[in-house]
Amino acid sequence: MIAHLAAEYERRSPKSAALQAEALRVLIDGGSHTIRLLRPFPPRIVSAHGAFVTDEDGHQILDFWQGHYANILGHNPPVITSALARGFQEGFGLQTGFTDALQVRVAEILCARTGHERVRFTSSGSLATMYATFLSRAFTGRELVMKVGGGWHGAQPWGLVGVDYHAEDAQSFTHAESKGLPHGTESQVIVTRFNDVPMLEELFRAHGNQVACFIFEPFLGSGGCLPASREFLRTARELSTRHGALLIFDEVIAGFRFCAGSSSRLFGISPDLATYAKVMGGGMPVAAVAGRADVLALAGRGGGVKFSGGTYSCHPASLSASRAMMEHLVREEATLYPRLAAMGEKARRTVEKAFAAAGIAAQCSGDGNDAIPGSSMSAVHFPYEPGTVCTSPEQTRNPDVCDVELADTVVQLALLLDDVFVMHGLGAVSAAHTEKDIERLGDACARAARRIAVFA
Ligand SMILES: Cc1ncc(COP(=O)(O)O)c(C=O)c1O
Numbered sequence: 491m492i493a494h495l496a497a498e499y500e501r502r503s504p505k506s507a508a509l510q511a512e513a514l515r516v517l518i519d520g521g522s523h524t525i526r527l528l529r530p531f532p533p534r535i536v537s538a539h540g541a542f543v544t545d546e547d548g549h550q551i552l553d554f555w556q557g558h559y560a561n562i563l564g565h566n567p568p569v570i571t572s573a574l575a576r577g578f579q580e581g582f583g584l585q586t587g588f589t590d591a592l593q594v595r596v597a598e599i600l601c602a603r604t605g606h607e608r609v610r611f612t613s614s615g616s617l618a619t620m621y622a623t624f625l626s627r628a629f630t631g632r633e634l635v636m637k638v639g640g641g642w643h644g645a646q647p648w649g650l651v652g653v654d655y656h657a658e659d660a661q662s663f664t665h666a667e668s669k670g671l672p673h674g675t676e677s678q679v680i681v682t683r684f685n686d687v688p689m690l691e692e693l694f695r696a697h698g699n700q701v702a703c704f705i706f707e708p709f710l711g712s713g714g715c716l717p718a719s720r721e722f723l724r725t726a727r728e729l730s731t732r733h734g735a736l737l738i739f740d741e742v743i744a745g746f747r748f749c750a751g752s753s754s755r756l757f758g759i760s761p762d763l764a765t766y767a768k769v770m771g772g773g774m775p776v777a778a779v780a781g782r783a784d785v786l787a788l789a790g791r792g793g794g795v796k797f798s799g800g801t802y803s804c805h806p807a808s809l810s811a812s813r814a815m816m817e818h819l820v821r822e823e824a825t826l827y828p829r830l831a832a833m834g835e836k837a838r839r840t841v842e843k844a845f846a847a848a849g850i851a852a853q854c855s856g857d858g859n860d861a862i863p864g865s866s867m868s869a870v871h872f873p874y875e876p877g878t879v880c881t882s883p884e885q886t887r888n889p890d891v892c893d894v895e896l897a898d899t900v901v902q903l904a905l906l907l908d909d910v911f912v913m914h915g916l917g918a919v920s921a922a923h924t925e926k927d928i929e930r931l932g933d934a935c936a937r938a939a940r941r942i943a944v945f946a
Pocket of ligand 1: 558613614615616617619642643644645707711712740741742743767
């Protein structure tokens with residue numbers, strides 16, 4: 491089936507195909523980020539506005555990925571582009587190598603909207619989770635990092651353990667996903683199961699006094715768009731405190747996604763540290779580690795943790811975008827987030843209905859729960875057992891439970907033939923998406939489902 495879809499895709503995208511041939515001569519696999527390099531080749535984008543991107547072949551693609559989920563207002567929203575243009579006109583844009591008032595203002599907004607005491611900026615989510623791990627290990631004097639199987643914390647050593655599902659292994663989520671990691675990294679990571687309270691209790695009982703930190707996403711993103719239950723969050727907080735481990739919420743996706751601040755504000759549980767990026771950067775590279783002053787103090791003079799930021803940390807243009815984005819979200823919070831959640835809900839039900847009409851049972855995750863009231867993010871799963879509601883990556887990423895290839899690859903390519911782009915079967919609704927766009931998504935899913943049903 492995939493070969494048939496790929497052939498049709500190649501026929502309708504000759505310019506992107508030609509660019510792929512050129513790209514392969516200079517770039518590994520034709521690009522620099524694996525997930526963007528869909529097969530047979532990605533559409534090469536020339537411009538992006540609101541809910542749409544336009545590719546070299548002139549297709550206007552309705553985009554539900556929105557810059558790795560960063561663009562909560564859609565592509566290139568005027569609120570951000572005008573702030574950037576203003577800055578550049580005034581000679582405040584590229585890196586100066588100095589410090590300025592802007593980073594103080596952005597830190598103030600971030601602390602006020604998250605409840606954290608201190609913040610230090612960096613330039614990617616991967617660096618933020620890595621620095622948060624350094625801080626935790628230094629603060630506690632312990633080695634072990636506890637994480638959730640299927641949780642993604644970016645490309646840093648401890649984050650690269652237990653990400654992909656390994657069907658051949660009963661533990662399924664304990665492998666190191668990269669060669670070349672520092673010796674012993676794998677044995678420094680303990681992997682627990684998302685939303686599984688008894689397993690968390692058992693692991694803390696067994697290893698609690700060696701655990702430096704427990705890091706997880708309060709809303710699991712690439713693991714399947716699954717919100718943590720309130721009980722899981724509460725237990726994580728309680729056990730981390732009891733065992734002297736630091737609790738880190740990786741809010742790289744969740745921060746400013748469900749309200750104009752940290753998601754922890756919604757469920758009233760404070761981590762010791764939290765990491766932010768994506769939405770708070772307004773489409774520019776901004777990330778942050780925020781949290782307890784006594785822990786972050788280790789990043790300061792004499793603290794001993796080399797959290798030195800990097801040449802492009804606190805980049806003036808990036809922080810201009812970040813301030814514009816956060817201020818906008820704060821202003822619009824009361825109307826923006828309920829609308830996004832309602833649109834997310836509508837997208838999920840529309841997609842399920844479209845597949846059901848072709849006899850394919852699809853289950854969309856991303857609905858709110860007792861911790862997060864509603865969400866603009868969704869993934870599609872195709873469980874073999876009708877009625878299965880997936881609550882952990884042990885289901886969503888397990889090819890014996892769900893048709894993972896159908897969700898990840900086949901649906902993506904089938905929808906692209908209709909100029910709709912999804913990630914993990916769906917993705918994120920932005921403020922730029924309209925009811926009409928959701929209807930278009932439904933129609934495209936219906937056509938994709940019919941195509942798929944023919945080959946099934
Ligand atoms: C939850 C989470 N943490 C960390 C990262 C890494 O962020 P970055 O891609 O900015 O390095 C990601 C990226 O997708 C993420 O989703």
